[in-house]
Amino acid sequence: MQKAVVVIGGGVAGIQSSLDLANRGFKVYLVDRNPSIGGRMAQLDKTFPTMDCSMCILAPKMIECSHHPNVQLLTYSEVKDVKGSVGDFKVKVLRKPRYVDERKCTGCAICSENCPTEAPNEFDENIGVRKAIYMPFPQAVPRAAVIDKESCVECGLCDKVCPAGAVNREQKPEEVELESGAIVVATGFDLFDPSVIPQYGYGRFKNVISAMELERLLCASGPTGGHLIRPSDGRIPRHIAFIQCVGSRDRREWIGHPYCSSICCKYAVKDAVLIKEHEADSLVTIFYIDMRAFGRGFQEFLNRAKSEFGIGFIRSNPGEVSEDQRTGDLAIWFEDPVTRTVQNMRFDLVVLCPALIPSKGMPELAKTLGIELDNYGFVRLEDSVRKPLDTTVPGIFCCGYCLGPKTGDIPDSITQGSATAARVAEVLADKEAS
Amino acid sequence: MKYAFFAGCLIPAREPHYENSVQKIAPELGIELVRMEGANCCAPFSIQSLDYTSWLALAARNLSIAEEMGLNIVTLCNDCYESLLMTNTVLKEDKKTRDKVNKILADVGLEFKGKTDVKIFSDVLYEDVGLEKVKNAVKRPFNGLRVAVQPGCHLSKPKRLHSIQWMGGTALDELVEATGVKSIPYERKEACCGGPLRGVNDEVALHVAKQKLDSIKSADVGCIVTVCPFCYLELDMGQIELKRRTKEEYNLPVLNFAELLRLAMGMDLEDWEVRAHRIPITKILGMVEAK
Amino acid sequence: MHEVANTPRGRGVLACIQCGRCTSSCPVARVVEEHNPRKLMEMIILGLRSDVLSGRLPWYCLSCFTCLDRCPQGGDVGEAMFAIRNLTVREGNIPDGILAQAKSLFENGRVVTAGRMALAQRVKHGLGNEPTVDVEAVQKILKRTHFDKLISKGK
Numbered sequence: 001m002q003k004a005v006v007v008i009g010g011g012v013a014g015i016q017s018s019l020d021l022a023n024r025g026f027k028v029y030l031v032d033r034n035p036s037i038g039g040r041m042a043q044l045d046k047t048f049p050t051m052d053c054s055m056c057i058l059a060p061k062m063i064e065c066s067h068h069p070n071v072q073l074l075t076y077s078e079v080k081d082v083k084g085s086v087g088d089f090k091v092k093v094l095r096k097p098r099y100v101d102e103r104k105c106t107g108c109a110i111c112s113e114n115c116p117t118e119a120p121n122e123f124d125e126n127i128g129v130r131k132a133i134y135m136p137f138p139q140a141v142p143r144a145a146v147i148d149k150e151s152c153v154e155c156g157l158c159d160k161v162c163p164a165g166a167v168n169r170e171q172k173p174e175e176v177e178l179e180s181g182a183i184v185v186a187t188g189f190d191l192f193d194p195s196v197i198p199q200y201g202y203g204r205f206k207n208v209i210s211a212m213e214l215e216r217l218l219c220a221s222g223p224t225g226g227h228l229i230r231p232s233d234g235r236i237p238r239h240i241a242f243i244q245c246v247g248s249r250d251r252r253e254w255i256g257h258p259y260c261s262s263i264c265c266k267y268a269v270k271d272a273v274l275i276k277e278h279e280a281d282s283l284v285t286i287f288y289i290d291m292r293a294f295g296r297g298f299q300e301f302l303n304r305a306k307s308e309f310g311i312g313f314i315r316s317n318p319g320e321v322s323e324d325q326r327t328g329d330l331a332i333w334f335e336d337p338v339t340r341t342v343q344n345m346r347f348d349l350v351v352l353c354p355a356l357i358p359s360k361g362m363p364e365l366a367k368t369l370g371i372e373l374d375n376y377g378f379v380r381l382e383d384s385v386r387k388p389l390d391t392t393v394p395g396i397f398c399c400g401y402c403l404g405p406k407t408g409d410i411p412d413s414i415t416q417g418s419a420t421a422a423r424v425a426e427v428l429a430d431k432e433a434s
Numbered sequence: 435m436k437y438a439f440f441a442g443c444l445i446p447a448r449e450p451h452y453e454n455s456v457q458k459i460a461p462e463l464g465i466e467l468v469r470m471e472g473a474n475c476c477a478p479f480s481i482q483s484l485d486y487t488s489w490l491a492l493a494a495r496n497l498s499i500a501e502e503m504g505l506n507i508v509t510l511c512n513d514c515y516e517s518l519l520m521t522n523t524v525l526k527e528d529k530k531t532r533d534k535v536n537k538i539l540a541d542v543g544l545e546f547k548g549k550t551d552v553k554i555f556s557d558v559l560y561e562d563v564g565l566e567k568v569k570n571a572v573k574r575p576f577n578g579l580r581v582a583v584q585p586g587c588h589l590s591k592p593k594r595l596h597s598i599q600w601m602g603g604t605a606l607d608e609l610v611e612a613t614g615v616k617s618i619p620y621e622r623k624e625a626c627c628g629g630p631l632r633g634v635n636d637e638v639a640l641h642v643a644k645q646k647l648d649s650i651k652s653a654d655v656g657c658i659v660t661v662c663p664f665c666y667l668e669l670d671m672g673q674i675e676l677k678r679r680t681k682e683e684y685n686l687p688v689l690n691f692a693e694l695l696r697l698a699m700g701m702d703l704e705d706w707e708v709r710a711h712r713i714p715i716t717k718i719l720g721m722v723e724a725k
Numbered sequence: 726m727h728e729v730a731n732t733p734r735g736r737g738v739l740a741c742i743q744c745g746r747c748t749s750s751c752p753v754a755r756v757v758e759e760h761n762p763r764k765l766m767e768m769i770i771l772g773l774r775s776d777v778l779s780g781r782l783p784w785y786c787l788s789c790f791t792c793l794d795r796c797p798q799g800g801d802v803g804e805a806m807f808a809i810r811n812l813t814v815r816e817g818n819i820p821d822g823i824l825a826q827a828k829s830l831f832e833n834g835r836v837v838t839a840g841r842m843a844l845a846q847r848v849k850h851g852l853g854n855e856p857t858v859d860v861e862a863v864q865k866i867l868k869r870t871h872f873d874k875l876i877s878k879g880k
Contacts, residue, residue, distance in 0.1 A: 251799040289744040319750030335748040447839035472859035479788040483810035486733040542862040591790035626789035634822030641756040
């Protein structure tokens with residue numbers, strides 16, 4: 001029986017689970033396919049409803065993971081094969097080459113400064129650019145650079161300027177075999193691609209963006225240093241609209257996400273308040289079907305948003321967004337709920353709140369692990385009432401948004417992370433006793 | 435490729451030049467159109483609005499005739515397409531309704547068996563003939579003439595009935611551009627032309643047509659290309675009617691897709707066909723490359 | 726509401742969540758203030774039977790299916806328009822233009838027939854006569870479905 005656990009996914013749920021298990025004396029292998037842990041929470045500016053700085057809450061936990069004697073980080077890595085059963089899993093992990101030696105790199109980023117090549121920055125939702133050799137983001141853990149071989153032109157400058165001699169372009173993919181008693185799946189979510197609904201103009205109109213892109217624009221560590229400017233001309237937008245339920249609550253078969261994603265109403269209000277904090281004289285309007293403001297101080301936050309911040313709420317789901325090609329301004333067509341007539345309203349920037357969908361690659365991972373997914377692609381629970389953290393394979397558990405929209409917010413993910421750790425400990429203790 | 439040719443009501447009655455163009459280009463593309471003798475009206479939206487069973491029975495009669503001919507149906511009109519396709523789908527899937535309709539058809543000696551498929555002319559060109567063959571048949575292409583393509587609502591909606599996404603996808607543009615024109619995107623491309631209300635509520639129909647025409651005008655094109663005969667009427671005649679009411683002129687020639695293809699394939703339009711267009715199309719005729 | 730739901734093509738009214746996307750997309754709603762698909766659904770849900778069945782509201786619809794393709798509840802709300810019109814017809818509420826088409830259908834087997842000049846043109850240019858219609862068969866069918874009685878109500 002192995003007193004070790006493999007945690008797949010280094011977002012806040014996976015991090016919490018790892019820390020709880022590590023503190024309990026388990027050896028934890030925290031695997032993440034990105035070059036840094038942190039997940040979605042690292043991309044956020046502030047959290048709802050307390051408006052705490054997201055990274056300020058997360059970073060200490062990320063650092064703890066990197067320093068904890070019982071936690072081994074395997075970033076830029078993916079689980080490729082799993083054999084065995086509860087108590088005795090053999091997990092093969094493929095580590096992608098960073099072409100930078102993690103142990104030598106000090107995170108000084110001189111390499112990036114000198115690199116001549118740029119590529120879209122995935123962390124910034126492809127709004128800004130990064131270099132071919134780059135630090136994933138300022139607070140990355142592990143604090144080491146990574147080379148994106150596809151964009152790299154092999155000029156060798158990084159190697160020349162690195163004071164620690166950490167660049168190693170001969171690195172090869174490495175397969176590691178881990179032995180663990182249990183596995184925790186914490187793979188989080190991706191965003192639905194709004195261009196599947198062409199009427200909203202995402203992908204065609206420059207000033208129609210997704211909520212995560214807005215988040216990066218508002219964040220001080222983002223591509224604009226936290227200045228809210230609009231993509232087409234860099235002007236500060238004064239009239240901003242949010243459209244809720246883009247893909248969510250949609251029963252059409254080709255959309256495929258009839259569920260409510262559960263956090264978009266909340267984060268839209270949060271983002272609206274954030275915008276008002278950045279630009280006090282801006283006018284923000286949220287177009288919604290229902291305002292789902294449940295639990296944990298949220299109704300109060302919503303009330304403040306209306307009375308204190310003057311955010312407009314219009315109960316109407318828009319049909320179309322059209323663009324004025326000369327200015328890049330947008331017009332939203334909607335039915336005015338008061339006059340019951342079709343109106344259009346002009347905006348500088350339109351933010352779409354897309355459905356939250358299972359992480360890319362879930363079907364393959366599920367097959368590798370042998371677990372089942374539900375019909376939306378989220379992890380299927382063994383018994384959603386009595387065992388809401390167990391997957392359909394004994395010894396494999398899950399936490400966070402990979403379970404689906406049951407997760408209401410960050411504290412829920414943290415709770416589930418801790419609960420999964422307890423579950424793992426319990427199950428392994430039972431196994432040991434038997 | 436042989437098909438049961440469902441001509442509908444509008445084209446034979448009001449737009450014989452559309453039918454003529456189709457009859458001229460079909461043999462060049464290997465398409466044989468067999469007349470459906472005795473076929474009745476497809477039962478477009480106006481009839482569907484009156485009574486459900488009457489619609490299904492009338493449409494099913496046409497489908498049964500094609501079944502007896504052992505051929506798939508091809509229509510030229512979007513409304514016929516929608517009516518026959520929907521009926522075909524409903525009756526294939528719903529046994530109870532099928533039995534009810536078949537009891538009525540028995541009175542006229544027919545039975546719906548679900549053995550035929552419904553296609554529209556652009557389906558046939560894109561899927562059965564194939565884009566390559568259509569391109570090869572074009573002998574004198576247009577030289578990048580800017581056109582606004584009007585797909586028409588019933589070509590591709592409801593989406594769940596159709597395998598090719600004519601609207602929102604590139605298929606129709608690819609087909610039209612095979613003639614050498616350039617399909618220009620415009621804001622209200624997917625919107626209705628107002629045609630269905632023609633003769634029912636002309637004022638509203640024209641209002642809706644105006645929205646469409648305004649959008650096309652700002653796209654700066656030389657010609658409108660339609661698939662559906664209702665769209666053709668509404669956008670062609672509609673410009674004359676709008677000029678009478680609002681004094682606004684658009685001067686946008688409207689061509690049916692079949693006519694466009696016919697010109698591009700090297701055939702000239704006859705005088706009576708040219709005159710059938712209310713907005714003059716003479717400048718378009720001069721735009722094909724010299725042979 | 727259940728009356729509409731139990732009429733063919735009418736089930737969609739049960740699914741309506743009043744989100745307003747249909748009206749926001751409707752090309753007629755933009756030019757005719759009175760026409761509002763969401764409001765029509767609302768009136769049905771609220772049971773305002775006489776207002777719905779006697780009004781002109783359902784007859785502004787173009788049946789362009791834009792609402793149907795965009796409805797987040799699966800689109801049957803757009804189909805419900807047909808069910809509503811079927812019900813208004815039973816109350817004798819039929820616009821003149823539609824009635825004219827219906828009469829032509831019953832008498833000629835077609836909603837629109839070629840005039841003398843058009844027929845002459847067809848023959849002259851080698852298209853032949855209009856394809857024949859089996860009017861008897863059409864009338865047999867329409868009598869069987871009581872179509873003739875239905876349209877005689879509209880006066």
